[in-house]
Amino acid sequence: MNRSEALEIVKEQLTEHRYQHTIGVMETALVLAKQHGADEKKAELSAIFHDYAKFRPKEEMKQIIIQEKMPKELLVHNTELWHAPVGAYLVKKEVGITDPDILDAIKYHTSGRPGMTVLEKVIYLADYIEPGRHFPGVDEVRELAKEDLDSALIKALQNTILFIMKKNQPVYPDTFHTYNDLTTNRR
């Protein structure tokens, strides 16, 4: 599937704002993939489809999480976490993408996971730093991403965890596990 076919498919699933975000993630993911040695074609398709399920009804996503035996833990956490694993499922089922690397990059783009591949890191970070993002700390992560993916990811996860905790919300275990994995396995 080429870029314009993919964009045409995803555009129908998204608002104009979210589509522009997706374009930003795609462009950023291509730069990061080149810099850090991820497969550029896979990075492009993962980025285009990463928020595919963002606007599905909560009830539909909940049923998919249950039927497909995804972690039950998801159901007690912020519903914002659901579109990542549900997106990977729907992109396979509805769009016909079967590449497990792409599907995992979509699946883990919100929480991360321990042992992330370079492609998964690229998509997670591109989502965080694309040019349309404006929040405290984003410029620092943009700078770090030019040098070292892991340092950038650690900072992005720290910011995310602190942001969630300041709102007195529970932190999804994979988010913590990703942070711990990156901070304990460093050379």
Ligand code: DGI
């Ligand atoms: O879909 P996007 O907005 O482009 O970005 P995303 O997929 O990274 O989703 C970000 C949302 O998910 C944001 O509202 C924060 C939330 N989130 C991410 N990790 C966690 C989380 N919320 C909770 N409660 N716990 C998490 O660990």
Ligand code: FE
């Ligand atoms: Fe997302």
Ligand code: FE
């Ligand atoms: Fe994200």
Ligand code: FE
């Ligand atoms: Fe996104």
